[in-house]
Amino acid sequence: MKKLAIIGASYLQAPLIQKAKDLGCETHVFAWAAGDVGEKMADVFYPISIVEKDAILEQCQKIGIDGICTIASDLAAVTVNYVAEAMGLTGNGMRCCEKSTNKHKMREAFAAGGDPSPRSVLVGQDTNLEALEGLRYPLIVKPTDRSGSRGITKVQRPAGLQAAITRAREQSFEKQAVVEEFVTGQEYSVECISWQGEHHLLQITLKYTTGAPMYIETGHMEPAPLTNAMGDKVRSVVFHALDTLEIRNGASHSELKIDEKGDIHLIEIGGRMGGDCIGSHLVPLTTGYDYVGMVVEIALGQAPDLTWRDHCPACGVRFVFGPQDLEIRQALRDTPDITMLEESPLDPMDHIVTDSSTRFGYYLFAADDAAQICRWMEK
Numbered sequence: 001m002k003k004l005a006i007i008g009a010s011y012l013q014a015p016l017i018q019k020a021k022d023l024g025c026e027t028h029v030f031a032w033a034a035g036d037v038g039e040k041m042a043d044v045f046y047p048i049s050i051v052e053k054d055a056i057l058e059q060c061q062k063i064g065i066d067g068i069c070t071i072a073s074d075l076a077a078v079t080v081n082y083v084a085e086a087m088g089l090t091g092n093g094m095r096c097c098e099k100s101t102n103k104h105k106m107r108e109a110f111a112a113g114g115d116p117s118p119r120s121v122l123v124g125q126d127t128n129l130e131a132l133e134g135l136r137y138p139l140i141v142k143p144t145d146r147s148g149s150r151g152i153t154k155v156q157r158p159a160g161l162q163a164a165i166t167r168a169r170e171q172s173f174e175k176q177a178v179v180e181e182f183v184t185g186q187e188y189s190v191e192c193i194s195w196q197g198e199h200h201l202l203q204i205t206l207k208y209t210t211g212a213p214m215y216i217e218t219g220h221m222e223p224a225p226l227t228n229a230m231g232d233k234v235r236s237v238v239f240h241a242l243d244t245l246e247i248r249n250g251a252s253h254s255e256l257k258i259d260e261k262g263d264i265h266l267i268e269i270g271g272r273m274g275g276d277c278i279g280s281h282l283v284p285l286t287t288g289y290d291y292v293g294m295v296v297e298i299a300l301g302q303a304p305d306l307t308w309r310d311h312c313p314a315c316g317v318r319f320v321f322g323p324q325d326l327e328i329r330q331a332l333r334d335t336p337d338i339t340m341l342e343e344s345p346l347d348p349m350d351h352i353v354t355d356s357s358t359r360f361g362y363y364l365f366a367a368d369d370a371a372q373i374c375r376w377m378e379k
Contacts, residue, residue, distance in 0.1 A: 001026045002300055005060050005068040005083065007050050007076040009038030015280040016071045017041045019292040025300075028063055030056050030079075050075060053082045060087065067299035071251065071292065072275030074101045074147045075173075081271075090301045092271050096246040100271040103144045103178045106245065110266060113244035116237065117266045120180040123165050132161070138182040138212075141165055143172035147270070150355045154182060154212040183265040185257035188224050189274055190238050191283050193294050193304050197248045199239045200306060202291060203283045204231060205274070207255075208377055210321075217276055217356055221316040221373045222286040230262065237264045247271045250298050251279060251291065276356065277317045281342065281364055285315045312339075314370035316377050320346060320360040321353050328379055329363050338376070339366045 002025045006017055009031035017038050020027050029042035032049040039045045048055050050073075060068065060083050067090060068083050070076035078101055084091025092100070099109045103120075110117035121132050122144070132139075141164035143151040151171030153164035161179070168177035187207040193200050206224040209215045226234070238254045253274035255267040273279030273295060283291045288309030297304050318325060332338045341364040353359050367373050 002066045003028060003063055004296065004299060005030065005056075005063070005065045006038070006042070007031070007056070007068065007070040007079050008073050009034075009036040009042070009045065011037050012072040012275055012280075013038045013070065014041060015292050016069065016295065019290075020296050023293065023296055025296065028060075028065060030059070050079055053079045057083045057086050065089070067296075067301065069250070069295050069299035071273040071279060071295060073272060074145070074270050077101060077270070077272045090249050090298055092247055092249055096248070096271060099245045100247060100252075100269060101145060103142060103268060104176070106268060107178065107180070109244050110241065113241070115241045115244050115266055116264055118181045118183050120178050123169070123177045123179055125169075125175065129161065132179055135179065136181050139164075140180045140182050141168045141177055142180070143168045144176045144178055145173050146171050147275075149209075149214060149216045150357075151177075152214055154215070183257050183259070183267075185259035185263075185265065187255065187257050187267070188226075188234070189220070189278065190234060190254040190256065191274055191279055191291065192238065192242065192252045192254070193291070193298070193306075194242065194247055194249055194252065195298060195303055197243075199242055200304075201235045201238070202289050203287050204234060205278055205282065206374075206377075214354070216353060216359075217319065218321065219316060219318040219377050220276060220278055220282060221314065221370070221377050222278075222282045223314065223370065225370060225374065230258070233262075234258075234264060237266070238269075241266055241269055245269060245271070251295050253279070276319075277362060277364060282315055282317060285312050285341065285364075285366065287311050312366040313368050314373045315341065315364060315366045316373040317362055317364045318377065319356075319362045322349060322360075328376070332363070332365050332376060337367055337369070337372060340364075341366055 004025040033047035081097040104122045107120040151168040189205045204224040208219045251273035254269045288311040294304035343363040344361040346361040
């Protein structure tokens, strides 16, 4: 039986743990003990924080794992690549990992590689704000090393810049922020799988957010309503950027904007599957691809199964921010042409939603008409 290490035990990793078990793997799950679902699902659980790379490496060497992986977590991806590189397992290596998990290093790589990316300046504790002169407002300020909309602020004028930088640095593990020129356009994400340097585009997702100032995701729909020509253009830009970042194996999640002129601007790329139910739910539902299964196969050094199976014409996921989203959920239940697919348990609505991790729940639904999904996503 193959022994697979999985980094992280939250609900985000549950589909990966279950898929690995379904594929006959013995699952060895590492995370800080917090009573998360993955602790109970795992064949063996190790109460070691996902950031303790050397402790996890030592344990994985004792186990004699055959592969290591994670989904939907940049922080966990660092440990995955560290262990894989040290043990000669399939992964992307630490040089790639640095560029695909640190937003400043990513911008530097894109600039060197000629990939379409906004101008960006690194800001640390001792950075003089004069270094930002020449950047055009509005600006986006974000931590260098976080995901899930944590610490992101859109700044319209200089008066709000220092507070945004402070907020981003407080959320950053390395206490640094990037300040970038804001690019306009509709936002999309792109799910790919790579095997030995060959990339495959699985699906393009249309993203909905709260907008300024924090851009928290309110929902996603697939497939994104793009022309074939624009889809081909997205594929070309993303594949080039994956090569720039040296992502050669496994899942990747690319975020980009397309402006009114049809120009593409890369926001960021993670060397892991997209979260927010994109990789674990929407991609399999709208393509038939076993995306999570591919992650397991590649971690074990096997070529991914790219079989396209039965799928839904269009699907969406909405996140619960308050009572209005529950009213929309009920209306969806009462609509004959809508199929409700999954509804998460709801957290108590006793706080303000400040990032993706503080939303109250989600629900997934499908329709035969993509335009109908769009209408419900825009309500």
